[in-house]
Amino acid sequence: KQIVLLPGDGIGSEVIQSAKQVLDAITERFNHTFTYHTHDIGGVAIDQHGTPLPQDTVRACEQADAVLLGAVGGPKWDQNPSHLRPEKGLLGIRKSLGLFANLRPIKGFPQLLHSSPLKHEVVDGSDLLIVRELTGGLYFGKPSERSHDGNSVVDTLAYERSEIERIVDNAFKSAQLRRKHLTSVDKANVLESSKLWREVVEEKKADYPDVTVEHQLVDAAAMKLITAPTDFDVIVTENMFGDILSDEASVLTGSLGMLPSASLRDDGVGLYEPVHGSAPDIAGKGVANPLAMILSTAMMLRHSFHLEKEANIVEEAVQQVLQDGYHTGDLDVKNGQLVGTKEMTRRVLEHVT
Amino acid sequence: KQIVLLPGDGIGSEVIQSAKQVLDAITERFNHTFTYHTHDIGGVAIDQHGTPLPQDTVRACEQADAVLLGAVGGPKWDQNPSHLRPEKGLLGIRKSLGLFANLRPIKGFPQLLHSSPLKHEVVDGSDLLIVRELTGGLYFGKPSERSHDGNSVVDTLAYERSEIERIVDNAFKSAQLRRKHLTSVDKANVLESSKLWREVVEEKKADYPDVTVEHQLVDAAAMKLITAPTDFDVIVTENMFGDILSDEASVLTGSLGMLPSASLRDDGVGLYEPVHGSAPDIAGKGVANPLAMILSTAMMLRHSFHLEKEANIVEEAVQQVLQDGYHTGDLDVKNGQLVGTKEMTRRVLEHVT
Numbered sequence: 001k002q003i004v005l006l007p008g009d010g011i012g013s014e015v016i017q018s019a020k021q022v023l024d025a026i027t028e029r030f031n032h033t034f035t036y037h038t039h040d041i042g043g044v045a046i047d048q049h050g051t052p053l054p055q056d057t058v059r060a061c062e063q064a065d066a067v068l069l070g071a072v073g074g075p076k077w078d079q080n081p082s083h084l085r086p087e088k089g090l091l092g093i094r095k096s097l098g099l100f101a102n103l104r105p106i107k108g109f110p111q112l113l114h115s116s117p118l119k120h121e122v123v124d125g126s127d128l129l130i131v132r133e134l135t136g137g138l139y140f141g142k143p144s145e146r147s148h149d150g151n152s153v154v155d156t157l158a159y160e161r162s163e164i165e166r167i168v169d170n171a172f173k174s175a176q177l178r179r180k181h182l183t184s185v186d187k188a189n190v191l192e193s194s195k196l197w198r199e200v201v202e203e204k205k206a207d208y209p210d211v212t213v214e215h216q217l218v219d220a221a222a223m224k225l226i227t228a229p230t231d232f233d234v235i236v237t238e239n240m241f242g243d244i245l246s247d248e249a250s251v252l253t254g255s256l257g258m259l260p261s262a263s264l265r266d267d268g269v270g271l272y273e274p275v276h277g278s279a280p281d282i283a284g285k286g287v288a289n290p291l292a293m294i295l296s297t298a299m300m301l302r303h304s305f306h307l308e309k310e311a312n313i314v315e316e317a318v319q320q321v322l323q324d325g326y327h328t329g330d331l332d333v334k335n336g337q338l339v340g341t342k343e344m345t346r347r348v349l350e351h352v353t
Numbered sequence: 354k355q356i357v358l359l360p361g362d363g364i365g366s367e368v369i370q371s372a373k374q375v376l377d378a379i380t381e382r383f384n385h386t387f388t389y390h391t392h393d394i395g396g397v398a399i400d401q402h403g404t405p406l407p408q409d410t411v412r413a414c415e416q417a418d419a420v421l422l423g424a425v426g427g428p429k430w431d432q433n434p435s436h437l438r439p440e441k442g443l444l445g446i447r448k449s450l451g452l453f454a455n456l457r458p459i460k461g462f463p464q465l466l467h468s469s470p471l472k473h474e475v476v477d478g479s480d481l482l483i484v485r486e487l488t489g490g491l492y493f494g495k496p497s498e499r500s501h502d503g504n505s506v507v508d509t510l511a512y513e514r515s516e517i518e519r520i521v522d523n524a525f526k527s528a529q530l531r532r533k534h535l536t537s538v539d540k541a542n543v544l545e546s547s548k549l550w551r552e553v554v555e556e557k558k559a560d561y562p563d564v565t566v567e568h569q570l571v572d573a574a575a576m577k578l579i580t581a582p583t584d585f586d587v588i589v590t591e592n593m594f595g596d597i598l599s600d601e602a603s604v605l606t607g608s609l610g611m612l613p614s615a616s617l618r619d620d621g622v623g624l625y626e627p628v629h630g631s632a633p634d635i636a637g638k639g640v641a642n643p644l645a646m647i648l649s650t651a652m653m654l655r656h657s658f659h660l661e662k663e664a665n666i667v668e669e670a671v672q673q674v675l676q677d678g679y680h681t682g683d684l685d686v687k688n689g690q691l692v693g694t695k696e697m698t699r700r701v702l703e704h705v706t
């Protein structure tokens with residue numbers, strides 16, 4: 001298996017390092033052979049190669065079975081013109097690899113639930129998966145430009161039926177592996193694209209008779225995520241809606257620093273990254289929380305390599321260290337022991353080897 | 354002053370009736386003369402006239418100084434083709450009157466804060482105003498259509514610079530009347546329209562030197578509304594973003610049934626409606642909460658008629674009845690007294706006359 005490592009910016013290289021150590025432990029224990037190639041993306045790529053997404057990086061990722069990405073971005077590049085911004089590297093690699101399905105599982109950890117902004121009785125038991133369409137919709141539709149006189153501007157939300165079908169299929173399948181309830185989120189009372197989206201979901205229902213389906217307007221969903229997060233199992237939605245709702249959902253359980261994500265296409269190739277950002281303020285200090293990156297690695301083992309057992313071992317190891325009270329500075333654990341990136345990784349490794 | 358009443362569907366006519374009584378009390382006390390014209394919109398208009406927005410209604414609104422709207426929508430019309438849906442009436446009247454500025458104040462009531470899904474220490478003290486652009490953006494851009502073969506679909510997010518300028522001006526002015534902090538929400542790392550939006554905000558800053566300005570990405574804003582709602586004063590944003598964020602914000606303080614809204618243009622003409630919907634399940638039972646409609650009426654007195662004193666009296670009357678423990682079934686007030694629409698209105702009137 002070929003794995004491309006894209007450390008990126010800020011704490012990216014520190015957490016990628018942790019992920020690599022966990023993978024080394026897994027390969028040793030289970031006798032797998034993974035080959036690693038490290039490439040630049042984001043701000044470091046701008047500094048080194050004058051572009052956030054060098055051709056070299058794209059080529060390497062195209063040949064890989066999976067990509068692990070740390071984080072991109074930082075104040076250093078915030079004033080850059082838009083084609084020289086770190087995020088363009090991320091958007092570019094998702095698009096060039098055709099990673100249309102962004103999976104964001106959000107589940108509370110009992111040790112962290114007390115730092116949720118929500119009341120315990122509201123958030124307790126919430127366990128949801130947001131399936132966000134990632135290569136179409138408002139992010140990539142053309143035209144997306146300003147007029148010559150600079151006085152008008154346009155962006156485009158466009159979809160082919162086939163693009164909606166494949167993400168909806170993906171979400172139904174994800175629901176089948178979980179609690180079998182799918183909430184499709186759209187704005188069908190206003191947008192034409194949402195009407196097609198809703199039609200496709202209705203058509204696909206017949207193929208997944210074991211899954212119950214509900215349609216929700218995006219404004220209602222934004223409310224329900226807060227008032228009744230436990231009502232959700234799998235949510236499927238357009239790219240921009242998914243960006244907003246998944247970030248909204250990410251703060252519900254008080255464990256933003258713990259959330260992994262996967263961006264997939266149908267042949268199993270995927271890019272895995274933590275939901276948290278590059279945290280430039282703590283970069284290089286050895287205090288970054290590696291757990292979201294490690295959990296992203298578990299998702300890679302599961303989704304790209306079909307190594308379910310190995311994925312479970314990694315996820316259980318993370319749960320175990322939290323249960324043992326170890327935590328990094330971003331996590332508020334009562335009576336816990338504060339550790340740095342290396343020590344936290346070592347604790348995870350103890351349960352993996 | 355000419356006021357058009359659009360009761361609409363569900364509980365709309367009950368709460369409009371309450372608003373009218375409150376206005377009658379105000380006109381009597383202060384010797385104003387308001388003239389009322391009642392017209393159909395939404396589902397009732399579909400049933401009566403075959404369209405959710407009859408020409409008659411539009412004409413009457415065009416001649417009015419202000420419009421009070423109850424609510425539109427209900428299961429009866431949910432399966433209708435899109436041009437025969439109640440919401441089209443609402444979207445249509447906003448657009449034909451050119452009501453580009455949607456103001457949604459969200460403030461907790463001490464008596465209701467305990468029913469917030471958020472922890473008390475997170476939500477306590479939050480008091481924010483969302484200024485949503487209402488006649489442009491993703492809601493109204495063309496093309497918005499399906500291809501002939503039915504296999505592709507497009508919606509358009511379009512803005513003229515002048516459309517952004519006027520809503521940003523409106524938001525800056527709103528901020529000047531409040532705590533003088535403006536958060537402009539966009540997705541400037543992805544959308545061209547957001548880049549122009551951000552530029553306009555930067556240009557306008559100089560005209561309002563007393564207001565501090567912050568830019569926030571829409572995904573970050575969706576998080577911050579939950580984790581730190583008290584950080585916000587005024588938020589200004591695009592139509593679709595505003596729809597999502599204002600509904601998200603509406604559940605924070607546990608008082609969804611209490612939230613008013615105003616949709617304005619620059620000459621002061623405005624449409625005022627409660628944020629809650631038509632509540633078909635309780636329609637006609639005399640139990641609807643009229644307070645959001647009454648508070649919308651206070652906004653009318655302030656924004657369209659510049660009757661600040663009268664507006665304050667109405668708002669204080671609402672606060673007083675809550676303080677006295679009266680509440681409708683949608684509000685959870687400890688040791689309070691449950692009352693119906695009429696009794697609640699009567700209690701408000703006691704403090705207005």
Ligand SMILES: CC(C)[C@H](C(=O)O)[C@@H](O)C(=O)O
Pocket residue numbers: 087090091243542543572
């Ligand atoms: C960095 C940004 C372009 C990106 C997005 O909007 O997709 C991020 O917010 C995310 O959700 O992964």
Ligand SMILES: CC(C)[C@H](C(=O)O)[C@@H](O)C(=O)O
Pocket residue numbers: 189190219440443444596
């Ligand atoms: C009914 C619907 C079209 C409307 C909107 O999306 O604007 C509503 O959600 C609102 O926010 O007033």
